[in-house]
Amino acid sequence: VQLVESGGGLVQAGGSLRLSCAASGNIFSIDAMAWYRQAPGKERELVARIFSDVRTDYAESVKGRFTISRYSAENTVILQMDSLEPEDTAVYYCNVEAYEVTYGLGGPRYVVVWGQGTLVTVSS
Numbered sequence: 001v002q003l004v005e006s007g008g009g010l011v012q013a014g015g016s017l018r019l020s021c022a023a024s025g026n027i028f029s030i031d032a033m034a035w036y037r038q039a040p041g042k043e044r045e046l047v048a049r050i051f052s053d054v055r056t057d058y059a060e061s062v063k064g065r066f067t068i069s070r071y072s073a074e075n076t077v078i079l080q081m082d083s084l085e086p087e088d089t090a091v092y093y094c095n096v097e098a099y100e101v102t103y104g105l106g107g108p109r110y111v112v113v114w115g116q117g118t119l120v121t122v123s124s
Contacts, residue, residue, distance in 0.1 A: 001025040001113045010119035016082045021094030023075040026101035028108040033077035037090035082123045091117040
């Protein structure tokens with residue numbers, strides 16, 4: 001399974017950005033797709049996650065400002081970020097929990113895959 005991220009960049013406080021992540025490869029099924037972020041000097045943290053049953057989780061700091069959505073047919077997850085704050089500045093990573101097709105015995109294999117990261121900078 002491979003991930004390709006797009007979006008990110010520089011925006012002023014109060015602005016909006018949209019991140020996209022597309023999964024490809026020998027995907028049998030996807031359990032969850034998520035966005036994490038890591039700011040300088042801080043640990044990586046969960047921003048938002050969407051499960052196969054469309055349930056979502058959000059970090060408290062982004063509730064009401066960020067929206068995660070998934071286009072299942074394209075195995076794509078979108079993070080719409082509105083009312084951005086300087087504190088949102090970080091490298092954002094896409095994360096996918098999926099089952100990968102295998103061609104041997106044992107059935108699909110569970111994998112956790114990370115994207116390469118995309119930088120979001122919010123200026124004050």
